[in-house]
Amino acid sequence: DLQKRENWTTRLGFILAAAGSAVGLGNIWRFPYVTGTNGGAAFLFIYLIAIILIGYPLMVTEMTLGRKTQRNPVGAFKALAPNTPWWLVGGLGVLTGFVILSYYSVVAGWSLAYIFKALGGFVPEMAFGEVFTDHITGVGVPIFWHAVFMALTIGVISAGVVKGIQRAVKTLMPILFILLVVLIIRSLTLDGASEGLRFYLSPDFSEITAQTFMDAIAQAFFTLSLGMGAIITYGSYLSEDANIGDNAAYVVGLDTLIAVMAGLAMFPALFALTDVSPDAGPGLTFITLPAVFAEMPLGSFFGFIFFVLLSIAALTSAISLLEVVVAWAVDEKDIERKKASIIVGIIIFIVGIPPVLGYSAWSDFSFLGFDVLDTYDWIANSIFLPLGGLLTAVFAGYVWKARNLADEANKVGGVINIGEWYGFLVKIVVPIAIAVVMVVTIAQTLM
Ligand code: PHE
Numbered sequence: 001d002l003q004k005r006e007n008w009t010t011r012l013g014f015i016l017a018a019a020g021s022a023v024g025l026g027n028i029w030r031f032p033y034v035t036g037t038n039g040g041a042a043f044l045f046i047y048l049i050a051i052i053l054i055g056y057p058l059m060v061t062e063m064t065l066g067r068k069t070q071r072n073p074v075g076a077f078k079a080l081a082p083n084t085p086w087w088l089v090g091g092l093g094v095l096t097g098f099v100i101l102s103y104y105s106v107v108a109g110w111s112l113a114y115i116f117k118a119l120g121g122f123v124p125e126m127a128f129g130e131v132f133t134d135h136i137t138g139v140g141v142p143i144f145w146h147a148v149f150m151a152l153t154i155g156v157i158s159a160g161v162v163k164g165i166q167r168a169v170k171t172l173m174p175i176l177f178i179l180l181v182v183l184i185i186r187s188l189t190l191d192g193a194s195e196g197l198r199f200y201l202s203p204d205f206s207e208i209t210a211q212t213f214m215d216a217i218a219q220a221f222f223t224l225s226l227g228m229g230a231i232i233t234y235g236s237y238l239s240e241d242a243n244i245g246d247n248a249a250y251v252v253g254l255d256t257l258i259a260v261m262a263g264l265a266m267f268p269a270l271f272a273l274t275d276v277s278p279d280a281g282p283g284l285t286f287i288t289l290p291a292v293f294a295e296m297p298l299g300s301f302f303g304f305i306f307f308v309l310l311s312i313a314a315l316t317s318a319i320s321l322l323e324v325v326v327a328w329a330v331d332e333k334d335i336e337r338k339k340a341s342i343i344v345g346i347i348i349f350i351v352g353i354p355p356v357l358g359y360s361a362w363s364d365f366s367f368l369g370f371d372v373l374d375t376y377d378w379i380a381n382s383i384f385l386p387l388g389g390l391l392t393a394v395f396a397g398y399v400w401k402a403r404n405l406a407d408e409a410n411k412v413g414g415v416i417n418i419g420e421w422y423g424f425l426v427k428i429v430v431p432i433a434i435a436v437v438m439v440v441t442i443a444q445t446l447m
């Protein structure tokens, strides 16, 4: 290796970086609308179970794989199982990084554009559905914001682990938290906030279907950045004296806290100010919420805050997606970091253009007459992440062996000891739950 491997300089630096990876569009854009379409509180309940039984053990697994091997996902599997095909699991993770970041950046670009739309003022007379459709069916404008967002992401990653990632998250994560608290206070103090609170927090278990479980598990993977090696990669910059059980709990806890808080910022305001239902789907953030801000005193100000928050959350996740691919290029291909960041970033930018064109006015005249962004999202969330998570669990449980992984994780003691329960979860519960969900989801889509 020509390039010296960096380490996080503080424990907080690592926790904020990993929490920054976790906290993203998944919490602020996706979680509320998936909760909205799945009946509210009942979904929240199942989701929390998925986080504890599947999310936490996999977080421990990926962090330990990274810290132990000090390698990118491909190198990590190669180090522990040399001369076997297991490195392909890491390869799948690198591929997933390409796919997710390419469309993630497009959505983040919408968010950047909406910062300026909010500054221009949200007024009740605007037809927000049309505003959104006009925006995403454009060509030059969404591609411009997609480029701006990728440039920001490349800028952070090319500066390195400590000077780039760690420095960015130490400034951005506290800002994100404060902005979210401001929005929650605004939402909860509106007249009629309680109806939204009831929808969000008091479960109606008759709403639970097989779909609820599938959406909850898919959301758990995406939101925790699991199943594609992002946490292996960040874990690989941990020094040997870093504790795993507690650090993993902080990251999972922070991500869950921010998702729950995002719901608190949205549902009370939504029920208090509009009569639209909370099951608007992906448009919830870009269509329904602007309409909510338009009804709110000082709404443009709060709208501005919201889209700044959403953009920050997206950026701290996007850097972890790019880092997976760049770490692979640096470790395995010996490409210099700055060069790797720029080359990989540009390729991902290009892969993200079809999702833009899929919505553009041209799509009727081209082969892209379908929702490309949704297709990328489906492939990533229904196939790549669960498959990556399943294989990682099988590898940890049966190949490296749960006992060895637990010993490695427990090397540096903390409050949480990785005990027998870990083997039971990673060998049995996690693989079975993921396999069932994958088969059902794929069957449903084909039927
Ligand atoms: N966890 C991020 C979010 O919630 C998305 C992500 C997935 C980031 C996979 C990195 C890896 O938005």
Ligand code: NA
Residues within 6 Å of the ligand: 021, 022, 023, 024, 026, 027, 222, 223, 224, 225, 255
């Ligand atoms: Na998340």
